[in-house]
Amino acid sequence: MKDIKKFENYADLLKVIGHPLRLTILAGLLERKSCVKDIWDCLGLPQATVSQHLSILKNKNIIRSKKVGVKREYSIENELIKNILKLLVKEGENGNKNG
Amino acid sequence: MKDIKKFENYADLLKVIGHPLRLTILAGLLERKSCVKDIWDCLGLPQATVSQHLSILKNKNIIRSKKVGVKREYSIENELIKNILKLLVKEGENGNKNG
DNA sequence: ATTGAATATAATAATATTTGAATACTTATA
DNA sequence: TATAAGTATTCAAATATTATTATATTCAAT
Numbered sequence: 001m002k003d004i005k006k007f008e009n010y011a012d013l014l015k016v017i018g019h020p021l022r023l024t025i026l027a028g029l030l031e032r033k034s035c036v037k038d039i040w041d042c043l044g045l046p047q048a049t050v051s052q053h054l055s056i057l058k059n060k061n062i063i064r065s066k067k068v069g070v071k072r073e074y075s076i077e078n079e080l081i082k083n084i085l086k087l088l089v090k091e092g093e094n095g096n097k098n099g
Numbered sequence: 100m101k102d103i104k105k106f107e108n109y110a111d112l113l114k115v116i117g118h119p120l121r122l123t124i125l126a127g128l129l130e131r132k133s134c135v136k137d138i139w140d141c142l143g144l145p146q147a148t149v150s151q152h153l154s155i156l157k158n159k160n161i162i163r164s165k166k167v168g169v170k171r172e173y174s175i176e177n178e179l180i181k182n183i184l185k186l187l188v189k190e191g192e193n194g195n196k197n198g
Numbered sequence: 199a200t201t202g203a204a205t206a207t208a209a210t211a212a213t214a215t216t217t218g219a220a221t222a223c224t225t226a227t228a
Numbered sequence: 229t230a231t232a233a234g235t236a237t238t239c240a241a242a243t244a245t246t247a248t249t250a251t252a253t254t255c256a257a258t
Contacts, residue, residue, distance in 0.1 A: 015117030
Protein backbone atom coordinates (compact mmCIF):
# COMPACT_ATOMS: atom_id res chain seq x y z
CA MET A 1 0.00 0.00 0.00
CA LYS A 2 1.29 3.44 -0.89
CA ASP A 3 2.21 6.13 1.55
CA ILE A 4 -0.36 8.82 2.22
CA LYS A 5 1.99 11.79 1.87
CA LYS A 6 2.72 10.78 -1.67
CA PHE A 7 -0.88 11.30 -2.73
CA GLU A 8 -1.68 14.46 -0.85
CA ASN A 9 -0.92 16.78 -3.74
CA TYR A 10 -2.94 14.79 -6.21
CA ALA A 11 -5.82 14.51 -3.76
CA ASP A 12 -5.74 18.24 -3.38
CA LEU A 13 -5.91 18.76 -7.14
CA LEU A 14 -8.74 16.30 -7.53
CA LYS A 15 -10.71 17.90 -4.74
CA VAL A 16 -10.34 21.29 -6.34
CA ILE A 17 -11.59 20.13 -9.73
CA GLY A 18 -14.28 18.05 -8.00
CA HIS A 19 -16.77 20.88 -7.88
CA PRO A 20 -19.59 21.18 -10.42
CA LEU A 21 -18.88 24.77 -11.28
CA ARG A 22 -15.15 24.45 -11.46
CA LEU A 23 -15.39 21.31 -13.52
CA THR A 24 -17.79 22.98 -15.93
CA ILE A 25 -15.52 25.98 -16.21
CA LEU A 26 -12.55 23.72 -16.89
CA ALA A 27 -14.42 21.73 -19.51
CA GLY A 28 -15.14 25.00 -21.24
CA LEU A 29 -11.53 26.10 -21.04
CA LEU A 30 -10.49 22.81 -22.55
CA GLU A 31 -12.22 23.90 -25.73
CA ARG A 32 -11.22 27.53 -25.79
CA LYS A 33 -9.65 30.25 -23.69
CA SER A 34 -12.22 32.52 -22.09
CA CYS A 35 -12.49 35.63 -20.01
CA VAL A 36 -14.52 35.89 -16.80
CA LYS A 37 -17.46 37.59 -18.44
CA ASP A 38 -17.72 34.94 -21.14
CA ILE A 39 -18.00 32.37 -18.42
CA TRP A 40 -20.54 33.96 -16.14
CA ASP A 41 -22.59 35.19 -19.07
CA CYS A 42 -22.70 31.69 -20.36
CA LEU A 43 -23.38 29.92 -17.09
CA GLY A 44 -25.74 32.51 -15.67
CA LEU A 45 -23.82 32.94 -12.44
CA PRO A 46 -22.77 35.95 -10.37
CA GLN A 47 -19.48 37.41 -11.51
CA ALA A 48 -17.97 37.16 -8.05
CA THR A 49 -18.74 33.47 -7.85
CA VAL A 50 -16.96 32.75 -11.10
CA SER A 51 -14.04 34.95 -10.18
CA GLN A 52 -13.64 33.19 -6.86
CA HIS A 53 -13.60 29.76 -8.43
CA LEU A 54 -11.11 30.87 -11.04
CA SER A 55 -8.97 32.20 -8.25
CA ILE A 56 -9.06 28.83 -6.49
CA LEU A 57 -8.04 27.07 -9.69
CA LYS A 58 -5.28 29.57 -10.27
CA ASN A 59 -3.87 29.16 -6.78
CA LYS A 60 -3.34 25.48 -7.53
CA ASN A 61 -1.68 26.29 -10.84
CA ILE A 62 -4.41 24.47 -12.70
CA ILE A 63 -5.17 27.47 -14.87
CA ARG A 64 -3.26 30.57 -15.81
CA SER A 65 -4.44 34.03 -16.82
CA LYS A 66 -3.16 36.62 -19.20
CA LYS A 67 -4.22 40.22 -19.33
CA VAL A 68 -5.72 41.33 -22.65
CA GLY A 69 -6.69 44.97 -22.33
CA VAL A 70 -9.35 45.24 -19.67
CA LYS A 71 -10.16 41.58 -19.94
CA ARG A 72 -8.30 38.60 -18.59
CA GLU A 73 -7.97 35.46 -20.59
CA TYR A 74 -7.95 32.15 -18.75
CA SER A 75 -6.58 28.87 -19.98
CA ILE A 76 -5.61 25.50 -18.56
CA GLU A 77 -2.00 25.13 -17.59
CA ASN A 78 -1.80 21.73 -15.95
CA GLU A 79 -1.40 18.84 -18.37
CA LEU A 80 -2.45 16.19 -15.89
CA ILE A 81 -5.72 17.99 -15.33
CA LYS A 82 -6.15 18.35 -19.07
CA ASN A 83 -5.77 14.61 -19.45
CA ILE A 84 -8.29 13.91 -16.74
CA LEU A 85 -10.73 16.32 -18.35
CA LYS A 86 -10.30 14.58 -21.66
CA LEU A 87 -11.10 11.27 -20.03
CA LEU A 88 -14.27 12.75 -18.59
CA VAL A 89 -15.35 14.34 -21.83
CA LYS A 90 -14.78 11.11 -23.73
CA GLU A 91 -16.67 9.22 -21.07
CA GLY A 92 -19.53 11.69 -21.30
CA GLU A 93 -19.70 11.32 -25.05
CA ASN A 94 -19.91 7.56 -24.79
CA GLY A 95 -22.71 7.97 -22.30
CA ASN A 96 -21.29 5.35 -19.96
CA LYS A 97 -22.51 5.22 -16.40
CA ASN A 98 -19.85 3.22 -14.61
CA GLY A 99 -16.67 4.24 -16.24
CA MET B 100 -19.47 26.47 -22.37
CA LYS B 101 -20.98 23.26 -21.07
CA ASP B 102 -23.97 22.98 -18.82
CA ILE B 103 -23.31 22.57 -15.11
CA LYS B 104 -25.78 19.72 -14.55
CA LYS B 105 -23.87 17.61 -16.99
CA PHE B 106 -20.76 17.65 -14.83
CA GLU B 107 -22.30 17.24 -11.41
CA ASN B 108 -21.84 13.50 -11.26
CA TYR B 109 -18.24 13.62 -12.36
CA ALA B 110 -17.52 16.45 -9.94
CA ASP B 111 -19.00 14.35 -7.20
CA LEU B 112 -16.76 11.41 -8.07
CA LEU B 113 -13.67 13.58 -8.25
CA LYS B 114 -14.41 15.19 -4.94
CA VAL B 115 -14.78 11.79 -3.31
CA ILE B 116 -11.46 10.51 -4.61
CA GLY B 117 -9.88 13.88 -3.86
CA HIS B 118 -9.01 12.98 -0.30
CA PRO B 119 -5.52 11.88 0.69
CA LEU B 120 -6.64 8.79 2.53
CA ARG B 121 -9.18 7.68 -0.01
CA LEU B 122 -6.77 8.27 -2.86
CA THR B 123 -4.09 6.26 -1.09
CA ILE B 124 -6.52 3.45 -0.42
CA LEU B 125 -7.59 3.46 -4.06
CA ALA B 126 -4.01 3.45 -5.29
CA GLY B 127 -3.45 0.39 -3.16
CA LEU B 128 -6.57 -1.29 -4.47
CA LEU B 129 -5.40 -0.63 -8.00
CA GLU B 130 -2.56 -3.05 -7.33
CA ARG B 131 -4.38 -5.68 -5.36
CA LYS B 132 -7.64 -6.38 -3.60
CA SER B 133 -7.45 -5.86 0.14
CA CYS B 134 -9.49 -6.24 3.28
CA VAL B 135 -10.00 -3.50 5.84
CA LYS B 136 -7.40 -4.81 8.22
CA ASP B 137 -4.75 -5.00 5.51
CA ILE B 138 -5.37 -1.35 4.82
CA TRP B 139 -5.37 0.08 8.31
CA ASP B 140 -2.49 -2.13 9.35
CA CYS B 141 -0.53 -0.81 6.43
CA LEU B 142 -1.47 2.85 6.79
CA GLY B 143 -1.41 2.95 10.57
CA LEU B 144 -4.89 4.40 10.88
CA PRO B 145 -7.83 3.61 13.15
CA GLN B 146 -10.02 0.85 11.81
CA ALA B 147 -13.14 3.01 11.98
CA THR B 148 -11.53 5.70 9.88
CA VAL B 149 -10.65 3.28 7.11
CA SER B 150 -14.04 1.65 7.26
CA GLN B 151 -15.74 5.01 6.99
CA HIS B 152 -13.78 6.02 3.94
CA LEU B 153 -14.39 2.67 2.30
CA SER B 154 -18.06 3.16 2.96
CA ILE B 155 -18.00 6.54 1.25
CA LEU B 156 -16.27 5.04 -1.78
CA LYS B 157 -18.72 2.20 -1.87
CA ASN B 158 -21.73 4.49 -1.76
CA LYS B 159 -20.52 6.11 -4.95
CA ASN B 160 -19.99 2.70 -6.57
CA ILE B 161 -16.31 3.39 -6.91
CA ILE B 162 -15.38 0.21 -5.09
CA ARG B 163 -17.19 -2.99 -4.38
CA SER B 164 -16.80 -5.52 -1.58
CA LYS B 165 -17.12 -9.24 -1.35
CA LYS B 166 -17.37 -11.25 1.82
CA VAL B 167 -14.62 -13.84 2.29
CA GLY B 168 -15.23 -15.58 5.60
CA VAL B 169 -14.98 -12.99 8.34
CA LYS B 170 -13.07 -10.63 6.10
CA ARG B 171 -14.33 -8.41 3.39
CA GLU B 172 -12.37 -7.98 0.22
CA TYR B 173 -12.47 -4.61 -1.49
CA SER B 174 -11.71 -3.85 -5.11
CA ILE B 175 -12.22 -1.04 -7.58
CA GLU B 176 -15.34 -1.25 -9.64
CA ASN B 177 -15.41 1.98 -11.59
CA GLU B 178 -13.35 1.95 -14.78
CA LEU B 179 -13.24 5.70 -15.15
CA ILE B 180 -11.74 6.01 -11.70
CA LYS B 181 -9.29 3.25 -12.52
CA ASN B 182 -8.16 5.20 -15.56
CA ILE B 183 -7.73 8.37 -13.58
CA LEU B 184 -5.72 6.48 -10.97
CA LYS B 185 -3.50 5.07 -13.67
CA LEU B 186 -2.85 8.57 -14.95
CA LEU B 187 -1.86 9.67 -11.47
CA VAL B 188 0.39 6.68 -10.86
CA LYS B 189 2.11 7.19 -14.18
CA GLU B 190 2.52 10.87 -13.43
CA GLY B 191 3.99 10.04 -10.04
CA GLU B 192 6.47 7.64 -11.58
CA ASN B 193 7.65 10.23 -14.04
CA GLY B 194 8.09 12.66 -11.19
CA ASN B 195 6.51 15.50 -13.13
CA LYS B 196 5.34 18.56 -11.30
CA ASN B 197 3.02 20.24 -13.76
CA GLY B 198 2.10 17.54 -16.13
C1' DA C 199 -9.98 63.45 -13.60
C1' DT C 200 -14.30 60.83 -14.42
C1' DT C 201 -16.84 57.20 -16.17
C1' DG C 202 -17.88 52.50 -17.23
C1' DA C 203 -16.64 47.76 -18.13
C1' DA C 204 -14.14 43.82 -16.46
C1' DT C 205 -12.29 41.67 -12.71
C1' DA C 206 -10.77 40.76 -7.81
C1' DT C 207 -11.19 40.62 -2.84
C1' DA C 208 -13.27 40.52 1.86
C1' DA C 209 -16.49 39.26 5.23
C1' DT C 210 -19.89 36.29 6.78
C1' DA C 211 -23.56 33.03 7.35
C1' DA C 212 -24.99 28.56 5.93
C1' DT C 213 -23.60 24.09 4.95
C1' DA C 214 -20.65 20.04 4.44
C1' DT C 215 -16.74 17.21 5.70
C1' DT C 216 -13.60 14.93 8.78
C1' DT C 217 -12.14 12.59 12.72
C1' DG C 218 -12.23 9.94 16.97
C1' DA C 219 -14.59 7.41 20.40
C1' DA C 220 -17.84 4.30 21.56
C1' DT C 221 -20.69 0.72 20.24
C1' DA C 222 -22.82 -2.86 17.44
C1' DC C 223 -22.79 -6.38 14.05
C1' DT C 224 -21.01 -10.79 11.77
C1' DT C 225 -18.65 -15.01 11.25
C1' DA C 226 -15.86 -18.90 12.74
C1' DT C 227 -14.41 -21.74 16.32
C1' DA C 228 -14.11 -23.81 20.79
C1' DT D 229 -23.27 -20.04 24.15
C1' DA D 230 -18.91 -17.53 24.80
C1' DT D 231 -15.04 -15.62 22.67
C1' DA D 232 -12.26 -13.35 19.32
C1' DA D 233 -11.32 -11.27 14.89
C1' DG D 234 -12.89 -8.41 11.35
C1' DT D 235 -15.93 -4.93 10.05
C1' DA D 236 -19.70 -1.29 10.24
C1' DT D 237 -22.34 2.39 12.31
C1' DT D 238 -23.46 6.34 15.14
C1' DC D 239 -22.65 10.65 17.24
C1' DA D 240 -20.59 15.01 18.15
C1' DA D 241 -16.87 18.32 17.98
C1' DA D 242 -13.61 20.50 15.07
C1' DT D 243 -12.70 22.13 10.69
C1' DA D 244 -13.35 23.38 5.81
C1' DT D 245 -16.10 24.85 1.95
C1' DT D 246 -19.65 27.52 -0.39
C1' DA D 247 -22.49 31.31 -2.00
C1' DT D 248 -23.83 35.91 -1.24
C1' DT D 249 -23.28 40.70 -0.68
C1' DA D 250 -20.70 44.55 -0.71
C1' DT D 251 -16.64 46.86 -1.91
C1' DA D 252 -12.24 47.56 -4.37
C1' DT D 253 -9.20 47.49 -8.23
C1' DT D 254 -7.66 47.99 -13.07
C1' DC D 255 -7.74 49.65 -17.66
C1' DA D 256 -9.46 52.38 -21.69
C1' DA D 257 -11.79 56.14 -23.45
C1' DT D 258 -13.63 60.57 -23.04
